Amino acid sequence: MEHPDFDGRAYAIAAGSQKLLAEAGLWDALPYPPCPITDIDVTDGRVGRPPSPLKLQFDHRAVGSDPFGWIIEARALRIALNRKLHGHPGITLLAPAEVSVSRGQDAAGISVTNGPVLSAKLVIAADGRDSFLRAQAGIPVTRIPYRQSAVVCAIAHEKPHRGVALEHFLPGGPFAQLPMSANDEHEHLSAIVFTDHTAIAARLAQLGTAAFTAEVFKRLGPHLGAITLIGRRWTYKLSAMHAARYYSTRLALVGDAAHGIHPIAGQGLNLGFRDAIALAALIDTATDPGSASLLAAYQAARRPANLAMLAATDSLDRLFSTDNPAIRLARDFGLAAVNRMPRLKRRFMTAAMGR
Ligand SMILES: Cc1cc2nc3c(=O)[nH]c(=O)nc-3n(C[C@H](O)[C@H](O)[C@H](O)COP(=O)(O)OP(=O)(O)OC[C@H]3O[C@@H](n4cnc5c(N)ncnc54)[C@H](O)[C@@H]3O)c2cc1C
Numbered sequence: 001m002e003h004p005d006f007d008g009r010a011y012a013i014a015a016g017s018q019k020l021l022a023e024a025g026l027w028d029a030l031p032y033p034p035c036p037i038t039d040i041d042v043t044d045g046r047v048g049r050p051p052s053p054l055k056l057q058f059d060h061r062a063v064g065s066d067p068f069g070w071i072i073e074a075r076a077l078r079i080a081l082n083r084k085l086h087g088h089p090g091i092t093l094l095a096p097a098e099v100s101v102s103r104g105q106d107a108a109g110i111s112v113t114n115g116p117v118l119s120a121k122l123v124i125a126a127d128g129r130d131s132f133l134r135a136q137a138g139i140p141v142t143r144i145p146y147r148q149s150a151v152v153c154a155i156a157h158e159k160p161h162r163g164v165a166l167e168h169f170l171p172g173g174p175f176a177q178l179p180m181s182a183n184d185e186h187e188h189l190s191a192i193v194f195t196d197h198t199a200i201a202a203r204l205a206q207l208g209t210a211a212f213t214a215e216v217f218k219r220l221g222p223h224l225g226a227i228t229l230i231g232r233r234w235t236y237k238l239s240a241m242h243a244a245r246y247y248s249t250r251l252a253l254v255g256d257a258a259h260g261i262h263p264i265a266g267q268g269l270n271l272g273f274r275d276a277i278a279l280a281a282l283i284d285t286a287t288d289p290g291s292a293s294l295l296a297a298y299q300a301a302r303r304p305a306n307l308a309m310l311a312a313t314d315s316l317d318r319l320f321s322t323d324n325p326a327i328r329l330a331r332d333f334g335l336a337a338v339n340r341m342p343r344l345k346r347r348f349m350t351a352a353m354g355r
Helices: 015-023 074-087 132-136 198-206 209-220 268-284 292-320 325-339 342-352
Strands: 010-014 035-037 039-044 056-059 069-073 099-103 108-112 117-120 123-125 141-157 164-170 173-180 189-197 227-243 251-253
Touching (some): 010 015, 056 325, 069 173, 164 209, 173 292
Antiparallel strands (some): 010 069, 035 069, 039 056, 108 117
C-alpha cells in the first residue's frame, strides 16, 4: 500500500472531493503536490492524425478562480491515508486482518481471526467492485461489459502542460493526458489514460518501451514535444456495474462496492467520496447509525446521482468510441456548437467540479 516508487497512476480529483480530503486532514498530508487542472481541451480525431479543428475548450476562469480539479498521484493518497489512519485517536486499525461478519437486526458481529470479536451498529462495505460483503448480503449486481481495456502510464515531456488536460476522442476509445506536478527528476510530467479495444490494449502491453512510447505519441500528438515513458504501464479491463441496493441489514455499500463506471470522465473515486460525505452527514446526527431508515435515506441521496453518472459515461463512450463517419461529423459539429454556448459550458464545468 505504501510502495514508495513512482508508479504512474493518478486520480482526477474534483473540487468537492478536495474539500472532503482537506476537512479530513488528508490534503495537507499528501507527500507529493497535487497539480491543478486549469483548462480542459476536448478534441476528436484518429490515431496518428491531427485532431479535428472543431473542438471544445473549457477555461476554469469562466466559473471562478478555482481550478476544475487536481491530479494527484495514487501513491500520494495511499500514503496520506495510511498515515492518518495510524495516527487518528478515534480509529483502531486492524490490518492486515481477516474477518467474518454476521449481521442481525440490532447489530453486526465482526470476528477478527486471532483477534477481538467486535459488535457494531453498522458495517460499511468499501471493498470494491467484487465486494465480498455485498455478495454475502446477496445483493444482485447489473454489469455492463465494455470490449475495451484502459492503458495507464506516465510520461515526461519536453514542453510544459500549463495545467491543461486533454481528452482526445479516438475510434478505439478516449485518450486523456492529465497534467501532473513536477518531481525531482522531471520538470514536465503527465499521466496518460487511454482506452482501446481489449485485443489492441493487450498488444500494446507487450510492446517494448520505444514502440509503446511511439504508440502513445501517435495518440497524443506533438504539442508537448518529445516524450519519455516514466515508471511502468498498467492495463485494466473495463466494465460498468451497479448494485441493486446500497444497503442491507446493518450494512451500507460505498464507492465501487455499490457502483463502477467507465473511467472516461475520471469520476469513479469522486462518486465514492460523495457517498462517504452523504453517509457521514446522516450518521453525524443519528442515534442509530445503522437503522433501516437511515440506510434508506443514504440510498435515496446517492443512487440517482450515481446512476446518472453511470448513464452519462456509458453514453459518452458509445458516442465517441466509433468511427462511423456520420456520427463523427455530428459529434464534431456538436463539440463546436457547445463551444459557442457559454451557459451550457458553465453547467458542464460546475457538474464536473462536483459543485
Ligand atoms: C484506468 C482507470 C482510471 C481511473 N481514473 C480515475 C480518476 O481519474 N478519478 C476518479 O475519481 N476515479 C478514477 N477511476 C476510478 C477509481 O479507480 C475507482 O472508482 C476507485 O478506485 C474506487 O475506490 P474504492 O475504494 O471504492 O474501491 P477500490 O479502489 O477497488 O478499493 C477496494 C479495496 O478493498 C480491498 N478489498 C477487497 N476485498 C477485500 C476483502 N475481502 N478484505 C479486505 N480488503 C478487501 C481491495 O484490496 C482494495 O484495496 C479510474 C479507474 C480506472 C480503471
